[in-house]
Amino acid sequence: MKTLAIIGYSGSGKTTLLCALIPWLRKAGLRVAAIKATHHDVRWDEPGKDSWRLQEAGAEPLLLVGPQRWYLNRVADPGNWAAMLASLQPEPDLVLSEGNQDWPIPRLLVHRAALEKGLRWDPGDDVLAVASDTPLDTSVPCLDLNDPAAIAQFILHWYGE
Numbered sequence: 138m139k140t141l142a143i144i145g146y147s148g149s150g151k152t153t154l155l156c157a158l159i160p161w162l163r164k165a166g167l168r169v170a171a172i173k174a175t176h177h178d179v180r181w182d183e184p185g186k187d188s189w190r191l192q193e194a195g196a197e198p199l200l201l202v203g204p205q206r207w208y209l210n211r212v213a214d215p216g217n218w219a220a221m222l223a224s225l226q227p228e229p230d231l232v233l234s235e236g237n238q239d240w241p242i243p244r245l246l247v248h249r250a251a252l253e254k255g256l257r258w259d260p261g262d263d264v265l266a267v268a269s270d271t272p273l274d275t276s277v278p279c280l281d282l283n284d285p286a287a288i289a290q291f292i293l294h295w296y297g298e
Contacts, residue, residue: 139296140222140232141265142240145247146257150282151235154247154268161289162231167296170229172221174236218242231296243295247282248273265295 143151155171162169182189188201188210198211214220218240222232234240241263248256248269256275258264266278268288273279280288 138222138225138228138230138232140234140240140242141292141295142234142236142238142242142244143247144236144238144244144258145249146252146254148252149247149249150270151247154282154285154288155233155235157285158233158289158292161286162233162292165289165293167230167293168227170225170232172232172234172236174234231292245288245292249282266291 143155145151152173159169159171182192182201188199192199192210198209201208201210209224211224225232234242238244238258244258244264246256246258246264246267248267248271250269250271256267256273264277266280267273267275268280268282270282278291280291282288
């Protein structure tokens with residue numbers, strides 16, 4: 138399974154881009170999984186609910202099952218990215234990860250000029266391209282942030298390599 142991190146400053150449009158890319162990539166026949174990384178603690182339930190109480194009692198992992206979907210909750214081991222990826226079953230063709238800037242995986246850097254910040258990371262071997270709402274002079278391809286179809290084509294080309 139290939140994994141690509143979508144990275145950039147808060148407010149740069151990472152989630153918006155992912156939501157636009159996923160349908161294009163699925164239309165091309167890929168099974169696409171998404172990982173959303175945050176530095177905040179994540180809870181699927183409210184304190185006092187039964188599944189919350191089971192977690193607090195020490196159940197690990199906890200599977201919360203409803204009529205439309207289920208959630209698997211595990212205690213985080215943030216340094217073990219390989220185990221997190223291995224837990225994605227059935228195995229997707231492509232994992233798009235928002236954030237996870239410390240994972241040693243290829244990256245697509247999202248840049249929005251209105252934030253008035255420079256590139257957060259220097260493009261290098263781990264940055265495949267920059268998606269920007271303004272043209273930039275970079276050592277890697279600069280893709281139009283407002284053209285998700287073209288960005289999806291870039292990802293599909295990379296995926297097929």
